[in-house]
Amino acid sequence: MSIDLFTVLLAFFVVIMYIYLSLVRKSVLIKSVKRKFIYILVIGISLLILLLTLVSEQTIDQRIRGVLSIFLVLSFLLDSKGLSEDRLILSPFDKNGVMYQDIEKMALLLKKKEIRLNYFKNGRRGPMMKFTIPLEELLAFLSERLNEEAEISILVDEDN
The missing domain is CATH 1.20.1280 (Monooxygenase)
Incomplete structure (x- = not known):
């Protein structure tokens, strides 16, 4: 043996x-939701x-x-991805993630029971993440962390 x-x-x-x-x-x-x-x-x-x-x-x-x-x-x-204290964690082996201050624009799409988040950094779109928390909580979390020039767009899916 x-x-x-x-x-x-x-x-x-x-x-x-x-x-x-x-x-x-x-x-x-x-x-984020898997x-x-x-x-x-x-x-x-x-x-x-x-x-x-x-x-x-x-x-x-x-x-x-x-x-x-x-x-x-x-x-x-x-596999955990989502929002940490100072960055977006896009995959478990991405040690750097995307810092909130580097994000230029964030788009939130409200679907039935989920929020789809997409961000733009250096003019390029990042991968989409899905969340099931209330919009108010997510906006409060992001408003504390994003830089002041960052734009947040909220889109509502009309099929709801």
Whole structure:
């Protein structure tokens, strides 16, 4: 029963990644909404890997790698993006994010039960984020953090 060096490195990587993702998750004050399809896909792939790990004949080392692979896939459920104290966090591995003072314009689209936020920095549009908090809370949060020249446009979807 010998465990390969790469299995130990993979285990170390998984532990460090979960610590990092939990730290990023704590720094996000207002989390954006994820699509439910992502949850179904990640859990489905994890169950498939688990099934293949349990059904096939493998060494202990290969089984450990299979379990670690499941944890790697499940880490996508810890993906946190949203609004932190001083920046927009667009993905969990984006250590810099977008500072609020760099944002020139922000557009908010009010849909049925969600707010779609888009921002413009250096004349370029950033990725859209979805939130389910009340508009008043979001505006209060942003007004404290955006620079004074930043413009906030609020658009209402007429299909509501």
